[in-house]
Amino acid sequence: MSTEPIRDEQKFITSLYARLDDLRDQAEAGVARALATPGTGSAQSRLERDVLVAEQSGLLAAFDAGESGLCFGRLVFRDGRDHHIGRIGIREDDTDRTPLVVDWRAEIARPFYLATGYEPMGLSRRRHITTRGREVVSLHDEVLDLTDTTRTGHESRDADEVLLAALDAARTGRMHDIVQTIQAEQDAIIRSPHHGVLVVEGGPGTGKTAVALHRAAYLLYAHREQLARRAVLIVGPNPAFLGYIGNVLPSLGETGVLLATPAELYPGVRATGTDTPRAAAVKGAAAMAGALAAAVRDRQRVPERGEPLVVPHEDGDLVIDWDMALEARHHARDTALPHNLARPSFVFRLLDALAEQLADRIGADPYGGPNFLGPDDRALLAKGVAANPDVHAAIDTLWPALTPEDFLADYLADPTHLPEEDAAAIRRDGGPWTPADVPLLDEAAELLGHDDSAARAAEEAERQRRIQYAQGVLDVSYASRTYEFEDKEEVDEDASEVLSAHDIIDAERFAERHEEADHRTAAERAAADRTWTFGHIIVDEAQELSAMLWRLLMRRSPTRSMTLVGDPAQTGDPAGVGSWEEILSPYVEDRWELVRLGVNYRTPAEIMAVAAAVRRETDPGFEPPRSVRSTGAEPWERTAADPVAETADAVAAELREEGRLAVIAPPELHPALRAALPGASHGPAPDLTRPVVLLDPRQAKGLEFDTVLVVDPDAIRAGGPHGVNDLYVALTRATQRLGVVRRA
Numbered sequence: 001m002s003t004e005p006i007r008d009e010q011k012f013i014t015s016l017y018a019r020l021d022d023l024r025d026q027a028e029a030g031v032a033r034a035l036a037t038p039g040t041g042s043a044q045s046r047l048e049r050d051v052l053v054a055e056q057s058g059l060l061a062a063f064d065a066g067e068s069g070l071c072f073g074r075l076v077f078r079d080g081r082d083h084h085i086g087r088i089g090i091r092e093d094d095t096d097r098t099p100l101v102v103d104w105r106a107e108i109a110r111p112f113y114l115a116t117g118y119e120p121m122g123l124s125r126r127r128h129i130t131t132r133g134r135e136v137v138s139l140h141d142e143v144l145d146l147t148d149t150t151r152t153g154h155e156s157r158d159a160d161e162v163l164l165a166a167l168d169a170a171r172t173g174r175m176h177d178i179v180q181t182i183q184a185e186q187d188a189i190i191r192s193p194h195h196g197v198l199v200v201e202g203g204p205g206t207g208k209t210a211v212a213l214h215r216a217a218y219l220l221y222a223h224r225e226q227l228a229r230r231a232v233l234i235v236g237p238n239p240a241f242l243g244y245i246g247n248v249l250p251s252l253g254e255t256g257v258l259l260a261t262p263a264e265l266y267p268g269v270r271a272t273g274t275d276t277p278r279a280a281a282v283k284g285a286a287a288m289a290g291a292l293a294a295a296v297r298d299r300q301r302v303p304e305r306g307e308p309l310v311v312p313h314e315d316g317d318l319v320i321d322w323d324m325a326l327e328a329r330h331h332a333r334d335t336a337l338p339h340n341l342a343r344p345s346f347v348f349r350l351l352d353a354l355a356e357q358l359a360d361r362i363g364a365d366p367y368g369g370p371n372f373l374g375p376d377d378r379a380l381l382a383k384g385v386a387a388n389p390d391v392h393a394a395i396d397t398l399w400p401a402l403t404p405e406d407f408l409a410d411y412l413a414d415p416t417h418l419p420e421e422d423a424a425a426i427r428r429d430g431g432p433w434t435p436a437d438v439p440l441l442d443e444a445a446e447l448l449g450h451d452d453s454a455a456r457a458a459e460e461a462e463r464q465r466r467i468q469y470a471q472g473v474l475d476v477s478y479a480s481r482t483y484e485f486e487d488k489e490e491v492d493e494d495a496s497e498v499l500s501a502h503d504i505i506d507a508e509r510f511a512e513r514h515e516e517a518d519h520r521t522a523a524e525r526a527a528a529d530r531t532w533t534f535g536h537i538i539v540d541e542a543q544e545l546s547a548m549l550w551r552l553l554m555r556r557s558p559t560r561s562m563t564l565v566g567d568p569a570q571t572g573d574p575a576g577v578g579s580w581e582e583i584l585s586p587y588v589e590d591r592w593e594l595v596r597l598g599v600n601y602r603t604p605a606e607i608m609a610v611a612a613a614v615r616r617e618t619d620p621g622f623e624p625p626r627s628v629r630s631t632g633a634e635p636w637e638r639t640a641a642d643p644v645a646e647t648a649d650a651v652a653a654e655l656r657e658e659g660r661l662a663v664i665a666p667p668e669l670h671p672a673l674r675a676a677l678p679g680a681s682h683g684p685a686p687d688l689t690r691p692v693v694l695l696d697p698r699q700a701k702g703l704e705f706d707t708v709l710v711v712d713p714d715a716i717r718a719g720g721p722h723g724v725n726d727l728y729v730a731l732t733r734a735t736q737r738l739g740v741v742r743r744a
């Protein structure tokens with residue numbers, strides 16, 4: 001390509017960055033001004049200031065995200081329209097508010113990802129613009145109009161070149177966004193409607209994680225009003241994985257997302273313990289729900305027949321017998337409320353019965369006439385009974401108020417309603433909570449309930465008042481908006497692609513932000529609230545989740561707006577549920593959609609052949625996803641009496657200036673490997689940006705490295721019920737080179 005188009009694009013890109021700088025300065029000044037405004041101290045002035053700070057801060061985050069790779073494409077339509085495509089939408093500072101660059105998520109940007117020579121979608125030309133910092137380094141053009149005389153017929157390879165350059169690039173230890181090279185099959189998933197459950201299945205490296213993250217960004221853009229308020233939850237397998245993907249959404253300007261591992265889904269509990277695989281499987285099985293429910297009922301007791309509880313009282317002993325407690329228990333259970341919420345029914349029924357017992361005794365006419373006591377005397381007696389701490393202590397032994405933590409700790413010390421061998425596997429006295437305990441704590445919290453109804457009602461009334469108030473302030477702010485606060489609905493057909501401040505904030509969220517004591521974002525509040533329900537939930541490596549964890553997640557998503565991505569062939573967790581049908585049918589029957597991704601963007605064909613051979617040992621018909629690349633570098637395999645020393649030598653030989661290397665080995669080899677590889681990052685949350693990282697196969701899930709050394713594959717395979725899957729995961733992590741060190 002001649003240098004002229006590059007010069008022209010450079011001119012455009014330079015002016016675009018100048019506009020971005022302006023907007024950023026304005027937003028920064030806006031925040032500073034708003035924060036410096038002394039205000040009158042009234043609720044109104046504080047709210048107005050918060051409106052400004054939130055709007056400007058949201059814009060600032062988006063402008064900062066746009067800094068790198070702000071504009072990466074251009075679409076020239078046959079009808080003369082000409083649009084640049086970028087990470088965020090920006091408009092010119094003119095009276096028409098001319099779009100300068102269109103957000104990649106806008107409908108008008110779609111042909112950038114979908115158009116082909118056969119289906120040009122109105123395009124005559126598509127350009128890929130590659131920049132380094134603010135400098136244009138290359139352009140790749142595709143002529144899609146078959147009648148264009150400059151067309152050579154080879155243009156489509158240009159798009160592949162951009163993709164292959166991205167796939168070939170050295171890894172940094174952090175996942176990058178793929179907005180420049182989203183493929184058509186991926187685009188369809190990213191933009192599919194957000195209602196209902198969408199399952200995305202695909203082999204290693206097919207872009208499931210990338211698609212899931214871009215889908216979150218797309219949904220937040222397309223349904224901002226609904227989703228930003230309730231936040232989007234992304235569940236990933238482990239802390240290393242969350243660190244790996246953590247930059248992708250901020251790089252797309254999105255912050256309304258909570259990333260969490262399954263172990264973090266019960267606020268206030270840090271699950272640092274570990275279970276045996278057998279214990280994890282028992283705790284994860286659906287049968288635990290029934291066992292816990294039965295165990296809660298066991299805590300609703302009645303005295304043995306003929307062995308009543310006798311409570312000393314100033315007006316005479318009170319007797320709680322089998323009949324009386326049974327009647328109160330029926331009454332409380334009939335409410336169908338959780339244990340702690342049904343407890344007041346039990347308590348009041350017993351108190352009434354005891355007061356009556358006392359009145360019957362004290363006021364009894366020895367000659368069989370009517371009771372002497374009038375309503376006032378009876379009320380006085382009832383008051384005395386209700387005020388007696390011994391009465392309450394006795395009732396507590398029958399229907400105690402329980403916290404989920406105390407209940408589960410008691411249960412695990414003496415598990416009931418399970419076959420004895422399962423109970424033995426999970427029996428435990430004390431010790432830290434484990435990840436498999438997290439859904440059990442949540443289940444217990446549901447069964448027990450927390451009696452905060454009065455506080456909640458008061459809170460809701462106050463919230464409604466604030467929303468009404470905030471709407472008034474927003475209306476004022478909107479009427480006096482500056483040009484970049486334009487509502488996307490009311491402008492032209494290009495409008496929906498441009499970033500708009502009113503997308504970033506709405507009255508309800510404002511009201512929420514304005515709570516005096518609570519200025520946290522929706523995602524932050526969601527993280528602290530067990531009963532939070534999310535606007536959308538994305539689960540990565542969904543095949544790993546246990547039935548009990550699915551119950552927890554479904555409670556967090558009453559609308560069932562979910563995207564589940566996974567690969568059953570990579571299941572490692574002993575509690576992982578076998579099939580999507582099995583996972584989903586209890587919640588949505590067959591109302592879910594399955595899409596498959598079939599192209600492997602990570603693993604070169606040479607490496608994939610080795611990984612597929614491992615699977616074919618147990619599943620002869622196994623077909624791996626098709627690798628998009630082949631590097632010519634054949635994986636190597638060595639057998640050594642001392643695999644640790646051999647690995648250390650191989651690491652020294654394989655280390656390159658650029659890129660990252662992972663040693664994936666069974667956990668029992670880690671102490672020796674740590675000693676032999678002193679520079680390697682390791683542990684529960686290793687730093688993946690270091691040149692060498694030591695991982696066990698489970699930790700390697702979802703990650704990728706330029707070079708991977710798999711140590712003692714036979715031990716990995718023999719390491720558990722899903723050992724073959726773990727080995728398959730380990731072998732499919734490399735983007736360039738794979739070495740295998742066997743034990744002799």
Ligand SMILES: Nc1ncnc2c1ncn2[C@@H]1O[C@H](COP(=O)(O)OP(=O)(O)OP(=O)(O)O)[C@@H](O)[C@H]1O
Pocket residue numbers: 163166167176178181182183186202203204205206207208209210211567601602701702703704732
């Ligand atoms: N369209 C694309 N353009 C550029 N890179 C892509 C594209 N799709 C996927 N990739 C890259 O391919 C690699 C694998 O993607 P990703 O991790 O999302 O796959 P996955 O299906 O989740 O894999 P696994 O199941 O093995 O964890 C990543 O480096 C990702 O950035």
